[in-house]
Amino acid sequence: MTPRRSLLASALLGACAAPVPAPLLPVPAPGGIAVAAEAWHTDLCLPAGLLRAGPLAPFAGAAPAAQGFAFGFGLDSWMRADRPSLAEVLGAVSGGPAVVSVRATPGPLPPGAEDSVALRLPRGGAEAIAAFILGSIATPPVAAPPGGSWLLLPARRGYTLGFTCNTWVMEALAAAGLPVPVAGIRLRGEAMAALRDEARRQAAAQPVSSPGGVT
Template identity: 30%
Template structure:
C-alpha cells in the first residue's frame, strides 16, 4: 500500500477541482437531524454508510434487494482492482489510470463499530434534505441499463456484499476518497473534496464536522 500511495502522490496533479454542489436552501440547512450516517475507513479506503429506513427516492430499491439490512455501505473504486483477491504491484499501477468505476455495496444488520468492522468510524447527524441529497448522489453514481436496472458486476465473497457498475470514472486523481468527500459535499456537509486523494484526508475533515453539535454540521456553519 505504501507503493500505491507514492504513485498516487506523483500523479496528484491530475486531480481537478471538484465542482461545488448547489448550496442547501435555508429551510434545508435549518431542518432538524433525523438520521445518522457514517463514514468508515479501513486502510486506504473509505465508505459511506446510510441508514435504509429514512432513505427516500430511487435508492430505496436496495430495501428489496437487502430486506434485512438496517444500514448499507457504499464504496467507490476502480472496477478491475476492486475485484482482485490478491493485489500485485502491476494491479496498483493500472488502478491509477482512468478506468471504469465500481460501487461495492454491503448490507449490515447494525451500524458499523470502531475496531470491529472498520479501523475508524465517524458518525454524522443529517437532516432529511441532507440525506435525500446524499442518496441521490449515490444513486446517480450507480450505472444503469437503458431500462433503469442496476448493472450487477458480481456477488461478493460473502452474502450481503455485491459489486455494481458505476457511471463515475476512477483514476489516481479521483479516488474512492475523493468520491466519499464529494458525496458528503453534495449533502451540504462541506467536507471539501478538492485535493482529496487519501483516506486520512477524508477522516480528518469528517471528524472535525462530527465534533460540532448536530445542528451545526450542515454547511460547515
C-alpha cells in the same frame, strides 16, 4: 517504473495500511449517517430505514434483516480482485473504469470497519445523497446480496488518483449540503481528518441542555 510512478505506488500502498482498530466506533444517529474506514477505503454508511423509505429502496430488497448499507467507489479491477496485486496497484496509479459498491451490513457499520465518523445531515440531505448515489451508477439499482457480499455496479465516472473512493465520499457529503472539502481529498487519512473537523463543528453547534432541561 518511473520514479514518479514508484512514489505514487508507494503512497497508495501506504494508504492501504490498516491502523489498530478502535474499540468503539461512532454509528449513525437517527436521521444521520456515518463514514466508515477500512484499509485504504471509506464507505458511506446509511441506516437501512433511510434506504427503505426512499429511492434507494431497490438496493435493500433482498436483505430485510440488514441494519445498514455501505456505499463506496473504486477502481473496477481492484474491487473485483480477490488479492490485489502489483498490476492493480499500477492500475490505480494510471486510473481506469470504476464501480460503485453496495454492501448490506448486519449492523450500522461494515464488520471490518476500523474507524468511523457519525454526522447529522441538513434538511434534504438524505434525499440529496440518494440522488448522488443513483447519479453515480450507470445502470438501474438492483438488490444487494443479503450476506454482505459486494454488489459492484459500473460507475459513470472513472477512477483516477485525483478522484478516489475518498473523494467520492466527500463529494456525496458536499452534495448533501455539508461544508466538507472535496478538491484535494484523495487518501483515507485526509478524508477522515476533514470529517472529524465537521463532526466537531456539528457538536459545537448543537444546543446544550442545562440541568433543568432548558437550552
